[in-house]
Each structure stands twice: as C-alpha cells, then as structure tokens.
Amino acid sequence: MPAACRSCCANSRPHRPRRADRGRRHPARRGGGGRGGAGQTVIRSPGDPIKPIGAMAVLRGNLAPRGAVIKHSAATPGLLSHTGRRWCSTRWPTSPPGWTTPDLDVAADDVLVLRNAGPKGAPGMPEAGYLPIPKKLARQGVKDMVRVSDARMSGTAFGTIVLHVTPESAVGGPLALVRTGDRIRLDVPARRIDLLVDEAELAARAASLPEAARPDWAARGYARLFHDTVTQADEGATSTSCCGSRRRPREGGRPRSARIPRHPADRAAAEPSRRARPAGQPLETRPCPSLPRRSPWARGRGADPLRHRAGQRRRGRPRPCRRRGRGPADPRDRAGAVLRRAGAGREDRRPGAAVGRAAAPAIVAVDAGHGFAYPALEAACAALPEVARAEGLAAAPIRRSHHCGAAGLVVEALAAQGFVALLFANAPAAMAPWGRDGAAVRHQPIAFACPLPGRDPIVIDLALSKVARGHIVAAQKRGEPIPEGWGPRRRGPSDHRSRRGARRHDGAARRRQGHGARPDGRTPRRRLTGGRFAAEASSFLDITGARPRRPTDPRPRPRAPSRRTRDPLRAAGGGGRGAGRPPPSRSRRLAARERARAEGLTIGDALLAEIAAA
Amino acid sequence: MSRGLRKGLTNYGDAGFSLFLRKAFIKAMGYSDDALDRPIVGITNTYSDYNPCHGNVPALIEAAKRGVMLAGAMPMAFPTISIHESFAHPTSMFLRNLMAMDTEEMIRAQPMDAVIVIGGCDKTLPAQIMAAASVDLPTVVIPVGPMVVGHHKGEVLGACTDCRRLWGAHRAGTIDEAEIETINGRLAPSVGTCMVMGTASTMACMIEAMGLSLPMSATIPAPHAERIRLAEASGRRAAEMAVAGVRGRAGS
Numbered sequence: 001m002p003a004a005c006r007s008c009c010a011n012s013r014p015h016r017p018r019r020a021d022r023g024r025r026h027p028a029r030r031g032g033g034g035r036g037g038a039g040q041t042v043i044r045s046p047g048d049p050i051k052p053i054g055a056m057a058v059l060r061g062n063l064a065p066r067g068a069v070i071k072h073s074a075a076t077p078g079l080l081s082h083t084g085r086r087w088c089s090t091r092w093p094t095s096p097p098g099w100t101t102p103d104l105d106v107a108a109d110d111v112l113v114l115r116n117a118g119p120k121g122a123p124g125m126p127e128a129g130y131l132p133i134p135k136k137l138a139r140q141g142v143k144d145m146v147r148v149s150d151a152r153m154s155g156t157a158f159g160t161i162v163l164h165v166t167p168e169s170a171v172g173g174p175l176a177l178v179r180t181g182d183r184i185r186l187d188v189p190a191r192r193i194d195l196l197v198d199e200a201e202l203a204a205r206a207a208s209l210p211e212a213a214r215p216d217w218a219a220r221g222y223a224r225l226f227h228d229t230v231t232q233a234d235e236g237a238t239s240t241s242c243c244g245s246r247r248r249p250r251e252g253g254r255p256r257s258a259r260i261p262r263h264p265a266d267r268a269a270a271e272p273s274r275r276a277r278p279a280g281q282p283l284e285t286r287p288c289p290s291l292p293r294r295s296p297w298a299r300g301r302g303a304d305p306l307r308h309r310a311g312q313r314r315r316g317r318p319r320p321c322r323r324r325g326r327g328p329a330d331p332r333d334r335a336g337a338v339l340r341r342a343g344a345g346r347e348d349r350r351p352g353a354a355v356g357r358a359a360a361p362a363i364v365a366v367d368a369g370h371g372f373a374y375p376a377l378e379a380a381c382a383a384l385p386e387v388a389r390a391e392g393l394a395a396a397p398i399r400r401s402h403h404c405g406a407a408g409l410v411v412e413a414l415a416a417q418g419f420v421a422l423l424f425a426n427a428p429a430a431m432a433p434w435g436r437d438g439a440a441v442r443h444q445p446i447a448f449a450c451p452l453p454g455r456d457p458i459v460i461d462l463a464l465s466k467v468a469r470g471h472i473v474a475a476q477k478r479g480e481p482i483p484e485g486w487g488p489r490r491r492g493p494s495d496h497r498s499r500r501g502a503r504r505h506d507g508a509a510r511r512r513q514g515h516g517a518r519p520d521g522r523t524p525r526r527r528l529t530g531g532r533f534a535a536e537a538s539s540f541l542d543i544t545g546a547r548p549r550r551p552t553d554p555r556p557r558p559r560a561p562s563r564r565t566r567d568p569l570r571a572a573g574g575g576g577r578g579a580g581r582p583p584p585s586r587s588r589r590l591a592a593r594e595r596a597r598a599e600g601l602t603i604g605d606a607l608l609a610e611i612a613a614a
Numbered sequence: 615m616s617r618g619l620r621k622g623l624t625n626y627g628d629a630g631f632s633l634f635l636r637k638a639f640i641k642a643m644g645y646s647d648d649a650l651d652r653p654i655v656g657i658t659n660t661y662s663d664y665n666p667c668h669g670n671v672p673a674l675i676e677a678a679k680r681g682v683m684l685a686g687a688m689p690m691a692f693p694t695i696s697i698h699e700s701f702a703h704p705t706s707m708f709l710r711n712l713m714a715m716d717t718e719e720m721i722r723a724q725p726m727d728a729v730i731v732i733g734g735c736d737k738t739l740p741a742q743i744m745a746a747a748s749v750d751l752p753t754v755v756i757p758v759g760p761m762v763v764g765h766h767k768g769e770v771l772g773a774c775t776d777c778r779r780l781w782g783a784h785r786a787g788t789i790d791e792a793e794i795e796t797i798n799g800r801l802a803p804s805v806g807t808c809m810v811m812g813t814a815s816t817m818a819c820m821i822e823a824m825g826l827s828l829p830m831s832a833t834i835p836a837p838h839a840e841r842i843r844l845a846e847a848s849g850r851r852a853a854e855m856a857v858a859g860v861r862g863r864a865g866s
Contacts, residue, residue, distance in 0.1 A: 124708025156774030
C-alpha cells in the first residue's frame with residue numbers, strides 16, 4: 001500500500017501538512033516497505049492503468065431516481081449500452097419458476113430483473129444481484145447478460161450487473177412497477193438506466209401496488225429494529241439509530257450528499273435539472289410549504305417594486321434608492337479577471353469548495369479555501385434546497401472566498417425552485433459617499449428573490465461598484481490620462497463633459513482609493529464614481545462604452561437631455577398609469593438573457609487572446 | 615480525566631466503592647496491582663468457529679498483547695460478534711449494524727484507553743470502524759490478512775471470483791461433479807480473507823490508506839510470520855496512544 005500511495009501521489013499536488021502534523025511525514029511516505037519498483041508487476045503507474053475508466057459508475061434514470069451502481073470495469077463492453085426486454089419477474093428469495101428448464105422463453109439480449117432484494121425487502125440487501133445465467137443460455141455459451149436489481153453483488157463477482165437500485169422495490173420504488181415484456185435501456189456512458197414505459201402507465205401501476213405492511217419476519221427483536229430503521233442504499237443501508245439526530249430515512253428526492261461529483265458524466269447525472277435540461281426550459285418549481293406563498297409585492301402593492309416607487313415619487317415622496325442590478329451572466333465580466341488572477345498565480349485552481357454541516361441542522365457551512373466564491377455558491381445551492389425543505393429554513397455561510405459575482409443569479413435560481421432567497425456578501429469599504437471624505441461605503445452586493453405564483457420570480461439585486469477603478473489605477477501607473485468623463489474635476493461639480501479631470505488623474509485615483517486630501521485642502525469630496533445600469537454595461541470593470549451615472553447628486557442638473565434617459569426610474573414607471581406593461585426591471589433582465597441565447601455573446605479579441613493563452 | 619481501570623465505573627452511588635468492587639473482581643483473574651494501574655488497551659476478539667477468515671485471530675491477539683505489554687500498558691481482550699459472509703442468514707449485511715452497535719457499546723461500557731479492533735471479513739471491518747468513530751477512542755485496526763492461493767490444473771485460483779466462474783462452467787456442463795468437488799477443496803486453502811481484490815481486500819487497503827492501521831497491514835498474507843509481527847507492532851502503537859492519552863485520533 002505505501003508503494004501504491006507513492007505511485008498515485010507522484011503526479012498529484014504536494015501534501016500540505018497541518019500545523020499539528022508538521023514534522024511528521026505523509027503516511028504514503030512513512031514507514032519502511034519496499035519501493036515496489038524493479039521486478040514487480042502488481043502496482044501499475046497512473047499513466048499505465050489496468051483500465052482508464054474507474055471501477056464504479058453511478059447511474060440514474062426513471063428506473064433508479066436516487067441512483068444505481070454498476071461495476072463497469074468488470075462488465076462486458078458490448079453490453080454497456082443495451083436495450084433489452086425485461087424478462088424475469090423474480091421476487092427474492094424464490095428463484096423464478098422454470099429457471100433451469102431447457103425450453104424457457106429467454107434470449108441472450110434480455111434483461112434479467114430481481115426485485116424485493118433491497119435493504120428492507122430482502123432484508124439486508126443480500127449479494128444476490130449476480131443472477132445466474134439461465135441454464136438454457138449457459139449451455140449455449142452465454143456468459144453475461146444485463147441484470148438489474150436492488151441487491152448487492154460480491155466484490156469478487158463480475159458481469160454487466162446494475163445494483164443498488166434506489167429506491168428499492170419494497171418501498172415502492174420504480175423497480176416494483178416493472179413487468180415482463182417492458183423494455184429497459186442501459187446506457188453506461190451517459191450514466192442512465194431507464195424503463196421505457198410512459199409515465200401514465202407507471203402511475204397506474206403504482207396506484208395498484210398493495211399497501212406496505214410489516215412483514216412477519218420483522219415482528220420482534222433485532223429484525224424489527226432493522227426493518228424500522230434501515231436506510232436506503234444511497235444512504236449506506238445503515239440504521240438511523242446509528243446516525244446523528246440530523247439523519248432521517250427518506251422516501252424520495254435526492255440524498256443529502258452535498259459533494260459535487262468530479263466526473264463530468266456523474267455530475268451531469270447527479271444534477272439533471274441543471275445540465276441535461278435543454279436551454280430555455282424552466283426549472284420545476286416546488287412550493288415551499290413553511291414559507292408564505294405570496295411575496296409582499298404580490299399582496300396588492302403592485303407587482304413591480306420600481307413601479308411602486310415611481311408611483312411614490314409622483315406623489316411627492318422622497319426619491320428612493322435606484323435599483324441597480326447586474327444583468328445576465330456575462331462571461332466577459334469574470335472570465336478575464338479569473339484568467340488574469342490565475343495567470344498571475346494568485347488564484348488557486350482547486351476545484352470546488354468543501355461543504356460541511358455545522359452544528360446547527362439548518363446550516364450548510366462552506367469553505368471556499370481562499371478561492372473564488374462561484375464554486376462555493378454552486379456547492380451551497382446544491383445543498384440548500386434539501387436542507388430548507390427538511391428544516392423550513394436554511395443558511396449557507398461561505399467563508400474564505402472572494403468575488404461573489406452576480407448575486408441576483410444565485411437567488412434567482414433558488415427562487416425558481418420555490419424558495420425565498422437572500423444573499424449578501426461583504427467587501428472592504430471602497431467608496432466615499434457624496435460630500436464625505438474617505439472610503440466608507442462597502443461594495444456590498446445584496447440580492448433578494450421571491451417566487452411568484454404563475455410568473456417569473458422577482459429579483460432585486462443591489463450592488464455598489466467601483467467603476468473602472470482598476471483601469472484608472474492601471475492608467476495611472478502607465479502614465480496615461482484617464483478617459484474623459486471618468487474622473488472628477490479638481491473644482492466644481494463633477495461633470496461627464498469635464499476635461500480637467502483628465503489632468504488630475506493621479507490625484508483622482510488617490511482620492512478614489514480614499515487616501516485623503518490634496519495639498520491645497522480644497523479637494524472636492526466627490527468620490528462617488530457612479531455606476532451603470534446593468535442593461536447598458538458590459539462590465540463594471542470596463543471603461544469602454546456608456547459613461548457612468550452619478551446616482552445621488554443632491555444638486556439639480558442644469559439640463560436634462562432626456563427625462564427618459566436621465567431618469568430610468570421614470571422609464572420604469574412606463575408612462576405612470578399602470579398600462580399593463582410587464583415590469584421593466586424583470587423584462588430588461590430576461591430580455592437581455594433571451595437576446596444572449598438567440599444571438600450569442602460577443603467576446604472581445606483581447607479576452608479571447610487571454611483565454612487562448614491561459 | 616479518569617484513565618485505566620477508573621474509567622466508566624459502574625454506578626453504585628459511591629465511586630470509591632465502585633472502584634473497590636471492580637478491583638476485587640478483576641483480581642480473580644490473577645492480575646497484580648501494578649498491572650491494574652496501567653493504561654488499558656482493549657482488543658476485540660472476533661474469533662468464531664463459524665468464521666474461517668478470522669482463524670488466525672487468537673495468534674494475532676497473543677501478539678498484540680505482547681506488543682501492548684512491552685510498551686507498558688495492560689491488554690484486555692473481549693469478544694464481540696463475528697460475521698462471515700457464508701454463515702449469516704439471511705445475509706451478513708443484515709447484521710453489520712448489529713456488529714457496529716455491539717462493538718461500540720462494549721468499547722464504551724468497558725474501561726479502556728485505546729482499542730485494537732481485529733477484523734477482516736467484509737462486514738467486520740466497516741462495522742468496527744463505525745463503532746470506533748462513534749466512540750472516539752484511539753483505535754488501531756489489525757486486518758487479519760488474505761489467504762494464500764490455491765491451484766487447480768495449473769491455474770491459480772482466486773477464492774470467490776473463480777468459485778463463481780467455475781460454478782458457472784459447471785452449470786454450463788463443461789465441468790463435471792467430481793471436478794467441481796475437487797475445486798471446492800482448493801478455493802480456500804488457509805485462514806484469512808478472500809485473496810482477490812474483492813470487498814475484504816478493498817476494505818483493508820482503504821483502512822491502511824486512511825491511516826487507521828499500520829503501513830503494510832493490508833497485504834501481508836494471514837499465515838505469514840510478518841502478520842504476527844505486525845500485530846505486535848500494532849499493539850505497541852495502541853499502547854503508546856493509551857499511555858500518551860491521545861484523544862480523537864486513530865491509527866498512526
């Protein structure tokens with residue numbers, strides 16, 4: 001084993017010992033033991049494996065909603081993609097009648113099925129999945145057939161055998177609905193095992209299943225304890241009495257495992273709602289019973305918060321904060337930054353984040369390992385729905401992460417599954433509010449989403465931005481002037497038509513960083529660099545394109561070129577009288593998404609070059 | 615924190631009396647006060663006449679005791695459930711959690727500062743690991759080790775894989791009754807677990823890779839002398855952990 005571990009570790013990342021382990025050698029390098037080198041043929045190197053595929057594959061499909069397992073390294077390659085007629089209605093523990101008769105109606109390309117052999121049904125999930133080939137076919141030389149069951153198989157056995165079908169037939173799983181003559185399709189490369197019968201027929205068969213009653217063998221003693229507490233195969237076929245208080249046997253839905261599988265095919269199989277679903281098809285929404293079904297916005301105040309606010313403005317209420325959101329996922333926003341950070345060695349390429357369950361049942365703690373927050377958010381969103389359904393409320397604190405990204409997208413995805421979602425992040429203070437000195441306002445995305453009955457979810461996404469700060473600092477270092485309109489003037493109101501800001505870029509950049517006053521002591525305290533509406537901007541980090549707006553300027557503007565362009569709040573009001581237009585905030589977001597889906601995204605040459613170089 | 619014989623005293627309402635009574639009884643075994651003052655290392659005895667995989671467990675226990683005593687602690691062996699694949703009805707998996715609960719409760723109920731679990735057959739090692747993880751006591755695992763191989767007509771036999779393959783050939787008619795009976799006597803030639811890369815070998819390799827047992831422990835054949843030396847070294851390691859009072863750590 002030490003030699004095998006060394007062989008595996010040779011090409012992998014170096015082991016980083018924890019503080020308590022410093023000075024102690026890695027177990028693979030500890031101890032004597034032979035080098036396992038010259039003359040031995042047992043231990044293969046990673047570059048010369050016995051088989052390039054792993055030993056096990058997890059399958060999913062309508063026959064095994066919570067998964068099934070196949071040892072495909074020991075299967076016949078020609079049977080890994082196979083559709084066959086289901087032949088046998090064997091019910092554990094009896095063998096099918098006529099199994100050994102020579103005139104049995106069975107063919108070599110049939111699929112043998114064993115039912116009632118799972119943890120609860122058998123009981124104990126025996127190693128019966130290795131169904132013997134019917135004698136008639138064995139005498140003809142058939143060595144392997146596709147076999148499907150909810151049982152186990154010995155680790156020493158082999159064949160194209162699908163095992164651990166979950167939920168098992170004894171608890172009403174789809175395996176109980178299969179009848180002789182149905183067709184079953186096995187597709188290991190796609191990680192699928194499907195029963196080719198339409199949903200209506202399966203529902204009718206399920207309705208005719210007998211009620212589950214306590215069997216005779218589970219009347220008393222350990223057998224009774226086992227029957228009452230055994231979990232399904234995807235949860236270890238263990239006893240709930242051996243687990244902590246958070247574990248409960250589940251009759252449907254996905255298991256609690258929050259790890260994202262590493263194999264792309266396994267990941268696709270584990271999250272069919274996100275990967276296999278064709279673009280444009282909405283996610284299923286499931287009502288969250290413990291939370292209010294109607295959002296406050298839908299309760300008569302008006303569907304669109306902006307329209308509501310616009311109405312308030314017309315009635316003379318104070319001007320509200322403008323809604324500022326990020327648009328659809330734009331790879332130009334983040335890809336360049338990711339590549340640059342990775343290239344500079346500042347980004348750790350460790351995939352994914354570590355998800356754990358903290359002491360409280362409703363907490364899913366995520367440690368992003370000082371990496372980007374995106375994989376951590378993905379991991380959290382994979383785990384949160386199940387916890388929220390079980391506990392009523394769930395929270396995912398994500399630590400040691402950076403670059404939250406488009407917060408609205410995360411909450412929108414959760415709202416599409418029927419949850420009210422809130423996301424907030426923190427960042428160092430980066431902006432000075434109007435009239436003040438020094439950075440005090442944090443770049444703090446906060447996003448909220450709520451499902452609405454029969455409509456798209458409402459999404460509110462607020463973020464302040466340091467527009468083009470990086471570019472301005474970079475321009476300063478190169479000695480170049482800041483593009484017009486991106487820096488405040490030395491004196492007087494900040495004006496997007498000013499040219500003097502270009503000459504003071506060094507001071508502007510310094511002030512923008514909150515470093516303090518200029519020597520003359522009369523520094524204009526206008527450090528708010530403004531932001532853009534997401535629909536107009538390609539990136540908050542990009543200084544090309546539309547110039548920024550100043551969101552809170554208490555002084556009246558001398559000229560308003562267009563009320564509509566100056567005041568998107570009014571534009572959102574849509575003519576003011578509730579003319580029945582769709583909420584422009586949502587339509588802007590969704591319209592941009594539709595446009596991107598139809599026309600694709602334009603990626604600049606500079607970014608393409610960076611991607612190619614990475 | 616109480617250690618050794620003072621751990622987990624039976625509750626009679628008077629702790630001093632509980633210890634007095636405990637020592638009085640255990641002295642019936644012939645132990646001296648010096649031995650009873652040492653840290654205690656428990657050793658699970660999973661020997662059973664029904665479990666051929668664990669046929670070498672008595673020799674492993676003797677070696678482990680030797681290692682524990684040479685390191686200055688007191689070994690105490692105690693029996694637990696032992697499950698063999700072919701001798702558990704309806705199936706060994708039905709009893710795995712029972713073994714986990716039995717092992718866990720006996721480790722928790724009896725006074726010991728570290729525990730050595732000896733397992734091998736498919737369900738025994740996972741059950742014992744589940745128990746050790748739940749009790750959170752320093753633990754060293756000793757797998758019993760694989761069998762030696764058998765031979766038949768010039769080919770090497772791997773116990774369970776070839777028994778299935780050859781039984782399939784017998785059902786197909788290519789091997790007759792007499793030959794299959796001969797093979798039956800050669801598939802499992804010694805004590806120890808199945809010598810193919812089945813569940814038992816996989817479990818032992820995983821446990822060694824996780825550091826719950828000493829290096830090289832997964833692959834030494836059961837009848838080999840090195841296996842006995844490994845048991846002694848495991849006993850020594852468990853005693854070191856018991857003496858040092860390491861909490862919440864297993865293996866090396």
